[in-house]
């Protein structure tokens with residue numbers, strides 16, 4: 478049995494990949510107060526018949542080393558995906574390709590395949606929001622990083638030493654209490670940022686790009702976006718499936 482795993486800054490996400498190449502529905506678990514490694518070890522324990530993991534993560538070397546050790550102990554083969562200058566049809570737009578988040582690289586691999594010959598913009602709405610532009614030929618033009626929805630609100634509340642409250646329920650532009658004012662301010666601020674960045678990127682691209690939205694907040698943000706967006710919350714799982722196929726296929 479093969480597991481595809483994405484360890485982000487807030488949550489662990491995974492899907493099972495069967496022998497026919499079918500993905501199970503993506504599952505997610507927030508780390509909360511415990512270390513990401515504890516969540517990963519729980520996941521290993523939940524799949525005793527596991528043979529292989531393809532992992533993308535944005536965490537430390539220490540996390541990666543501990544994961545390697547735990548997999549070796551259980552005789553689970555492990556492929557950790559890194560951002561590289563060029564692979565799987567995508568070439569990095571970063572001056573130093575190794576410093577591009579591996580999750581962004583996997584998102585671009587998946588976006589390129591989903592866009593099927595068209596340029597695309599991949600917007601990953603996680604702890605951070607990343608917006609990456611990819612030409613039709615797989616050339617990554619570069620991208621931007623913003624604080625995500627929860628993080629933006631948390632930062633504001635923390636700076637006010639916890640005196641302010643937050644609500645993302647029924648957001649509106651004419652908020653009549655602090656919780657809604659902060660929740661709506663962060664939400665509509667990010668909506669405007671995403672739309673504005675996409676428009677600016679589109680002007681510099683060869684054709685109208687497919688706009689692809691993923692990440693934990695994608696379904697929350699989607700209803701407020703005016704332009705057309707394809708929402709694929711498990712985009713990275715599709716990228717990891719393709720990468721796994723390429724790595725294990727002897728005839729391709």
Ligand SMILES: Nc1ncnc2c1ncn2[C@@H]1O[C@H](COP(=O)(O)OP(=O)(O)OP(=O)(O)O)[C@@H](O)[C@H]1O
Pocket residue numbers: 484485486487488489507535580601602603604605606625626627628691692693694
């Ligand atoms: N059940 C949930 N628990 C925690 N966060 C959730 C949940 N549902 C939605 N979210 C939102 O999803 C965000 C995290 O999304 P996601 O899992 O895509 O990020 P991540 O991969 O951990 O972060 P990053 O990619 O930036 O490292 C949170 O910041 C929160 O706003």
Ligand SMILES: CC(C)(CO)[C@@H](O)C(=O)NCCC(=O)O
Pocket residue numbers: 485486535576577578579580581603605607622
């Ligand atoms: C920006 C995040 C945190 C988004 O998950 C991640 O992709 C990351 O840690 N990237 C490294 C920095 C960069 O991509 O430029």
Ligand SMILES: [K+]
Pocket residue numbers: 483485580601603692
């Ligand atoms: K992510």
